[in-house]
Amino acid sequence: MVCKRKIPSCLRDFIARAFIPYAVLRSCICRLVKDERGVSAVEFALLLPVMVIIYAGVADVSRGVEVNRKVNRVASMVGDLLSKQINVTPSQLDDIFNIGATVMAPSGRAPEIRISFVKVEQKTVTSPFVVKLDWSHKTPGFDTDKGADPIDLPENLRKEVINYIRIDTQYKHIPFTSYIVPSLSMAETYFVSPRYTDAVLCATCGS
Numbered sequence: 001m002v003c004k005r006k007i008p009s010c011l012r013d014f015i016a017r018a019f020i021p022y023a024v025l026r027s028c029i030c031r032l033v034k035d036e037r038g039v040s041a042v043e044f045a046l047l048l049p050v051m052v053i054i055y056a057g058v059a060d061v062s063r064g065v066e067v068n069r070k071v072n073r074v075a076s077m078v079g080d081l082l083s084k085q086i087n088v089t090p091s092q093l094d095d096i097f098n099i100g101a102t103v104m105a106p107s108g109r110a111p112e113i114r115i116s117f118v119k120v121e122q123k124t125v126t127s128p129f130v131v132k133l134d135w136s137h138k139t140p141g142f143d144t145d146k147g148a149d150p151i152d153l154p155e156n157l158r159k160e161v162i163n164y165i166r167i168d169t170q171y172k173h174i175p176f177t178s179y180i181v182p183s184l185s186m187a188e189t190y191f192v193s194p195r196y197t198d199a200v201l202c203a204t205c206g207s
Contacts, residue, residue, distance in 0.1 A: 053177070060175040067104075068186050071171045074100040074111050075190035079167045082115060083192045087201045093137045104171075112170040114138035116150035117200055119163050129158045135205035142170060148189065157191060163199050164191050 078100040082088070093115060101110030116136040122129050131151040138144075147168050157164065167190040175181045194200050 053180070056177045057181075060177055060181065064173055064175065064184060067171065067173050070103050071111055071169050071186045072188045072190075074103045074113070075167045075169045075188040077103060078113060078115065078169075079165055079190045079192040082165050082167075082200060083195045085200050086197050087203075088205075089202065090137055090204055093202070093205070097139055100169075109171075110139075112139045112142040114142045114144075114147060114150075114168040116166040116168070117163065117202070118151055118153065118166055119199075120153070120158055120161055122161050129161070131158065133207050134163075134199070135202045135207055137202065137205045142168075146170065146185070146187070153191075162193060164193055165200060166191055 078096055081096050081099065082093075085092075096115075097110075097113050100113060104111060114136065115138070117134040119132050119134055120129050121132060131153050133150050136150055147170065150166055150168075153164070153166075167188075169188045169190075171186045173184040173186055175184070
Protein backbone atom coordinates (compact mmCIF):
# COMPACT_ATOMS: atom_id res chain seq x y z
CA MET A 1 0.00 0.00 0.00
CA VAL A 2 1.42 3.35 -1.10
CA CYS A 3 1.22 6.16 1.39
CA LYS A 4 0.16 9.39 -0.29
CA ARG A 5 1.17 12.60 1.45
CA LYS A 6 0.20 16.07 0.43
CA ILE A 7 3.01 18.45 -0.58
CA PRO A 8 2.90 21.62 1.48
CA SER A 9 1.75 24.67 -0.40
CA CYS A 10 4.97 26.61 0.36
CA LEU A 11 7.01 23.80 -1.22
CA ARG A 12 4.78 23.70 -4.28
CA ASP A 13 5.24 27.45 -4.74
CA PHE A 14 8.99 27.10 -4.43
CA ILE A 15 9.12 24.34 -7.05
CA ALA A 16 6.90 26.30 -9.40
CA ARG A 17 9.12 29.39 -9.11
CA ALA A 18 12.39 27.50 -9.25
CA PHE A 19 11.54 25.63 -12.47
CA ILE A 20 10.15 28.43 -14.63
CA PRO A 21 9.48 27.23 -18.16
CA TYR A 22 11.90 28.49 -20.80
CA ALA A 23 9.15 30.23 -22.76
CA VAL A 24 8.03 32.21 -19.72
CA LEU A 25 11.61 33.21 -18.92
CA ARG A 26 12.25 34.28 -22.50
CA SER A 27 9.07 36.32 -22.55
CA CYS A 28 10.10 38.14 -19.38
CA ILE A 29 13.54 38.96 -20.81
CA CYS A 30 12.05 40.32 -24.04
CA ARG A 31 9.67 42.55 -22.13
CA LEU A 32 12.54 43.80 -19.99
CA VAL A 33 14.66 44.63 -23.03
CA LYS A 34 11.84 46.53 -24.73
CA ASP A 35 10.95 48.45 -21.58
CA GLU A 36 12.39 51.98 -21.93
CA ARG A 37 11.06 53.38 -18.70
CA GLY A 38 13.81 54.97 -16.56
CA VAL A 39 16.32 55.25 -19.45
CA SER A 40 16.82 58.97 -18.82
CA ALA A 41 17.52 58.36 -15.15
CA VAL A 42 20.10 55.70 -15.99
CA GLU A 43 21.79 57.96 -18.55
CA PHE A 44 21.90 60.81 -16.04
CA ALA A 45 23.40 58.52 -13.40
CA LEU A 46 26.11 57.47 -15.86
CA LEU A 47 26.91 61.03 -16.97
CA LEU A 48 26.76 62.68 -13.54
CA PRO A 49 30.27 61.61 -12.36
CA VAL A 50 31.79 62.78 -15.68
CA MET A 51 29.98 66.12 -15.44
CA VAL A 52 31.13 66.62 -11.85
CA ILE A 53 34.76 65.87 -12.77
CA ILE A 54 34.63 68.29 -15.73
CA TYR A 55 33.09 71.03 -13.58
CA ALA A 56 35.67 70.52 -10.83
CA GLY A 57 38.46 70.56 -13.44
CA VAL A 58 37.29 73.88 -14.90
CA ALA A 59 37.01 75.35 -11.40
CA ASP A 60 40.52 74.11 -10.58
CA VAL A 61 42.01 75.66 -13.72
CA SER A 62 40.47 79.08 -13.02
CA ARG A 63 41.50 78.88 -9.36
CA GLY A 64 45.04 77.87 -10.31
CA VAL A 65 45.38 80.82 -12.69
CA GLU A 66 44.18 83.19 -9.97
CA VAL A 67 46.57 81.72 -7.38
CA ASN A 68 49.48 82.06 -9.81
CA ARG A 69 48.62 85.72 -10.35
CA LYS A 70 48.58 86.25 -6.60
CA VAL A 71 52.00 84.61 -6.25
CA ASN A 72 53.35 87.06 -8.84
CA ARG A 73 51.66 89.94 -7.04
CA VAL A 74 53.23 88.95 -3.72
CA ALA A 75 56.71 89.14 -5.25
CA SER A 76 56.12 92.57 -6.77
CA MET A 77 54.48 93.94 -3.60
CA VAL A 78 57.29 92.78 -1.31
CA GLY A 79 59.87 94.17 -3.73
CA ASP A 80 58.15 97.56 -3.96
CA LEU A 81 57.84 97.84 -0.18
CA LEU A 82 61.49 96.97 0.37
CA SER A 83 62.77 99.25 -2.38
CA LYS A 84 61.53 102.26 -0.40
CA GLN A 85 63.59 101.34 2.70
CA ILE A 86 67.11 102.44 3.62
CA ASN A 87 67.84 100.25 6.64
CA VAL A 88 65.93 97.15 7.65
CA THR A 89 66.08 94.47 10.32
CA PRO A 90 65.03 90.80 10.17
CA SER A 91 61.89 91.58 12.20
CA GLN A 92 60.91 94.31 9.74
CA LEU A 93 61.44 91.90 6.87
CA ASP A 94 59.19 89.39 8.64
CA ASP A 95 56.51 92.08 8.83
CA ILE A 96 56.88 92.63 5.09
CA PHE A 97 56.46 88.88 4.59
CA ASN A 98 53.22 89.01 6.58
CA ILE A 99 51.95 91.91 4.49
CA GLY A 100 52.71 90.01 1.32
CA ALA A 101 50.91 86.93 2.65
CA THR A 102 47.64 88.89 2.88
CA VAL A 103 47.52 88.96 -0.92
CA MET A 104 46.94 85.19 -0.95
CA ALA A 105 43.70 85.48 1.05
CA PRO A 106 41.33 83.70 1.20
CA SER A 107 43.48 80.66 0.31
CA GLY A 108 44.54 80.48 3.97
CA ARG A 109 48.19 79.63 3.30
CA ALA A 110 51.05 82.08 3.07
CA PRO A 111 53.70 81.74 0.35
CA GLU A 112 57.36 81.14 1.15
CA ILE A 113 59.51 84.19 0.38
CA ARG A 114 63.21 84.95 0.16
CA ILE A 115 64.68 88.45 -0.12
CA SER A 116 68.22 88.83 -1.43
CA PHE A 117 70.21 92.01 -1.93
CA VAL A 118 72.74 91.53 -4.72
CA LYS A 119 75.37 93.82 -6.21
CA VAL A 120 76.70 93.90 -9.73
CA GLU A 121 80.33 95.04 -9.52
CA GLN A 122 83.19 95.63 -11.93
CA LYS A 123 86.76 96.09 -10.72
CA THR A 124 88.08 97.68 -13.88
CA VAL A 125 86.59 98.93 -17.10
CA THR A 126 87.80 95.88 -19.00
CA SER A 127 87.01 93.29 -16.33
CA PRO A 128 83.75 91.33 -16.48
CA PHE A 129 80.81 92.15 -14.27
CA VAL A 130 80.59 90.10 -11.07
CA VAL A 131 77.45 89.47 -9.02
CA LYS A 132 77.85 89.33 -5.23
CA LEU A 133 75.33 88.56 -2.51
CA ASP A 134 75.26 91.24 0.20
CA TRP A 135 72.55 89.80 2.48
CA SER A 136 69.55 87.50 2.37
CA HIS A 137 66.52 86.71 4.52
CA LYS A 138 63.78 84.12 4.03
CA THR A 139 60.72 82.57 5.60
CA PRO A 140 61.31 79.32 7.54
CA GLY A 141 59.62 77.13 4.91
CA PHE A 142 61.49 78.44 1.88
CA ASP A 143 63.11 75.53 0.01
CA THR A 144 66.59 76.66 -0.99
CA ASP A 145 67.09 73.47 -2.99
CA LYS A 146 64.23 74.40 -5.33
CA GLY A 147 65.01 78.12 -5.35
CA ALA A 148 67.57 79.51 -7.78
CA ASP A 149 70.90 80.88 -6.61
CA PRO A 150 70.42 84.51 -5.48
CA ILE A 151 73.38 85.67 -7.59
CA ASP A 152 71.97 84.01 -10.69
CA LEU A 153 70.90 87.13 -12.57
CA PRO A 154 69.58 87.31 -16.13
CA GLU A 155 72.17 88.42 -18.65
CA ASN A 156 70.42 91.72 -19.35
CA LEU A 157 70.83 92.71 -15.67
CA ARG A 158 74.61 92.16 -15.70
CA LYS A 159 75.50 94.99 -18.07
CA GLU A 160 76.16 97.78 -15.57
CA VAL A 161 77.24 98.43 -12.00
CA ILE A 162 73.99 98.43 -10.05
CA ASN A 163 72.32 96.92 -6.98
CA TYR A 164 69.20 94.79 -7.06
CA ILE A 165 66.64 93.52 -4.59
CA ARG A 166 65.70 90.00 -5.60
CA ILE A 167 62.41 88.50 -4.42
CA ASP A 168 61.79 84.75 -4.78
CA THR A 169 58.39 83.34 -3.91
CA GLN A 170 57.30 79.70 -3.65
CA TYR A 171 53.79 78.35 -3.27
CA LYS A 172 52.32 74.85 -3.29
CA HIS A 173 48.86 74.87 -4.83
CA ILE A 174 46.58 71.97 -3.89
CA PRO A 175 43.69 71.59 -6.40
CA PHE A 176 40.16 70.59 -5.44
CA THR A 177 40.66 67.45 -7.52
CA SER A 178 43.86 66.52 -5.70
CA TYR A 179 42.86 62.85 -5.88
CA ILE A 180 43.33 63.12 -9.67
CA VAL A 181 45.66 66.09 -10.23
CA PRO A 182 48.81 66.32 -8.06
CA SER A 183 49.74 69.49 -6.21
CA LEU A 184 51.35 72.22 -8.30
CA SER A 185 54.53 74.07 -7.29
CA MET A 186 54.45 77.75 -8.26
CA ALA A 187 57.36 80.17 -8.13
CA GLU A 188 58.11 83.74 -9.15
CA THR A 189 61.24 85.90 -9.20
CA TYR A 190 61.10 89.70 -9.13
CA PHE A 191 63.92 92.22 -9.42
CA VAL A 192 63.80 95.85 -8.35
CA SER A 193 66.41 98.52 -7.61
CA PRO A 194 66.43 100.67 -4.43
CA ARG A 195 64.54 103.90 -4.99
CA TYR A 196 65.91 106.35 -2.43
CA THR A 197 69.47 105.10 -2.01
CA ASP A 198 72.03 102.90 -3.72
CA ALA A 199 71.74 100.13 -1.15
CA VAL A 200 69.28 98.78 1.38
CA LEU A 201 71.24 97.84 4.47
CA CYS A 202 70.52 94.96 6.82
CA ALA A 203 73.36 94.62 9.29
CA THR A 204 71.90 91.63 11.13
CA CYS A 205 70.77 89.64 8.11
CA GLY A 206 72.65 86.57 6.96
CA SER A 207 74.03 85.91 3.53
